[in-house]
Every structure is written in C-alpha cells, then in structure tokens.
Amino acid sequence: MCITRRADYPNDTYPPVRPRVAATAAVSALLALALLAACAPASTGGVLPGVEIRDYNGQRLDSLNDFRENSIKGPQHVDISTYVLAVDGLVSTPATYTYDRVISQEATYTKVTQLDCVEGWSVKLLWEGVLLSDLIDRAKPSQVATAVVFHAVDGYTTSLPLQTVRESKILLAYKINETRIPDERGFPFMVVAEDHWGYKWAKWVSEIELSGDPDYLGYWEQRGYSQTGLRSQDMFAR
Numbered sequence: 001m002c003i004t005r006r007a008d009y010p011n012d013t014y015p016p017v018r019p020r021v022a023a024t025a026a027v028s029a030l031l032a033l034a035l036l037a038a039c040a041p042a043s044t045g046g047v048l049p050g051v052e053i054r055d056y057n058g059q060r061l062d063s064l065n066d067f068r069e070n071s072i073k074g075p076q077h078v079d080i081s082t083y084v085l086a087v088d089g090l091v092s093t094p095a096t097y098t099y100d101r102v103i104s105q106e107a108t109y110t111k112v113t114q115l116d117c118v119e120g121w122s123v124k125l126l127w128e129g130v131l132l133s134d135l136i137d138r139a140k141p142s143q144v145a146t147a148v149v150f151h152a153v154d155g156y157t158t159s160l161p162l163q164t165v166r167e168s169k170i171l172l173a174y175k176i177n178e179t180r181i182p183d184e185r186g187f188p189f190m191v192v193a194e195d196h197w198g199y200k201w202a203k204w205v206s207e208i209e210l211s212g213d214p215d216y217l218g219y220w221e222q223r224g225y226s227q228t229g230l231r232s233q234d235m236f237a238r
Contacts, residue, residue, distance in 0.1 A: 052177035075184035089210035092140035117198035129173035151207035158218035
C-alpha cells in the first residue's frame with residue numbers, strides 16, 4: 001500500500017487552500033489510475049506472426065519472401081472458417097477435412113527441399129506438413145487410381161502419379177521455415193512436389209482427387225509444359 005503524507009510547512013508558508021486541494025486531487029487521481037492498472041487482468045494475448053528460420057541443421061535456407069508472384073489469378077485469401085479440404089475421386093471413403101483437423105491430428109513431417117521454377121529462380125526452404133499418402137490411403141483409393149489431381153481455390157490444377165506421391169513421401173505443407181505459409185504463398189496448403197518443376201507445386205489446395213488418367217493435363221500442361229514435370233527433364237518434354 002502507498003501512503004501519502006502531508007508536508008510539514010511553516011504556518012506562514014502554507015500554500016493557498018484551493019491550489020492545495022487541486023494538487024491533492026490530481027495526486028489521488030494518479031494513484032487511483034496506478035492502482036487500477038496494477039489490478040487490471042493480464043492481457044489474454046493473441047496470435048502473433050511467426051518468425052521464419054534461415055538456418056536448419058547447418059543448411060542455409062532461402063526466405064519465403066524470395067518467391068516471385070506468378071499465380072494464375074494473383075494471391076488468394078482463404079477464409080479458414082469455411083475452408084474444407086476434400087479427398088475424393090476414385091476412392092471408397094471420400095472425406096473432407098478442416099484446416100485445424102489436418103494440422104492437429106495428422107502426423108507431421110519436415111524436409112528441406114528446393115523449388116525450381118521454369119522462370120529460372122529457385123528457393124531452398126524447410127517445409128513442414130503431412131504426408132499426402134496418409135490422407136489418400138485413409139480414403140481407400142481404387143485399384144485403378146493411378147494419378148493424384150490437385151485442385152486449388154483459384155481454379156488451378158496439376159497432377160502427380162500416385163506411385164510418386166507414395167514413394168517420394170510428397171508433403172502437403174502448411175509451414176515454411178517454421179512459420180505458417182502466408183496467404184500469397186499458398187495458405188492453407190501447398191504441395192511440396194520435390195524433384196518436379198514449380199508448376200507441379202500446387203498452392204491453395206482445396207481438393208485431392210484420385211484419378212485413373214495417368215496423362216491428366218493440368219493448367220500449364222494444357223499450355224505446352226511437360227505432363228511429367230520432372231526437374232531432370234526439359235520443361236517442355238512430352
């Protein structure tokens with residue numbers, strides 16, 4: 001507790017009554033505010049933006065800001081409160097997932113992988129996400145399913161062979177460099193199509209469709225780019 005003591009003024013040096021009362025009232029007000037501040041409940045806080053790491057196990061990482069914007073309709077801003085991820089097509093048990101369901105209940109994996117764009121730039125980043133094969137296998141794909149087609153909220157599509165998704169342990173990522181994928185980079189989910197050109201790395205994924213068409217042509221494939229999209233091959237190889 002704080003106690004205010006009156007000063008010991010000589011009788012002939014007392015300040016006038018009105019100013020003394022005003023000063024006392026001001027001091028009391030300040031003390032009251034200080035007490036209220038001290039007794040106020042602590043802030044409940046909130047979600048702060050993540051801080052990306054730039055080194056991982058001795059490897060120097062690029063920044064998530066090193067991407068170049070080249071999406072077909074510009075950055076998408078997904079309302080996560082209404083968003084659902086569908087796993088459907090040639091499956092016995094199609095399913096839909098909320099964003100929170102995926103990130104909180106699926107096993108999480110990390111890997112450092114380089115994305116190479118056909119435009120000539122590259123980024124090496126730490127990706128964190130879930131195995132696409134976990135979501136696909138839970139849906140029980142048909143024996144005739146050979147491809148995985150990715151649909152994005154902006155209408156973009158591309159595909160990968162189902163065998164590649166399994167054998168290469170392809171991730172559906174929700175973090176880059178230990179921070180949530182920003183809207184402009186593909187939030188909520190992005191395909192980490194390692195060993196493939198960047199146009200196979202679908203962003204803003206909203207549907208994972210199991211297909212029996214191994215030659216499915218996505219958005220850029222229809223415009224002349226390689227259907228396989230392998231980084232080891234020419235981007236226009238057929």
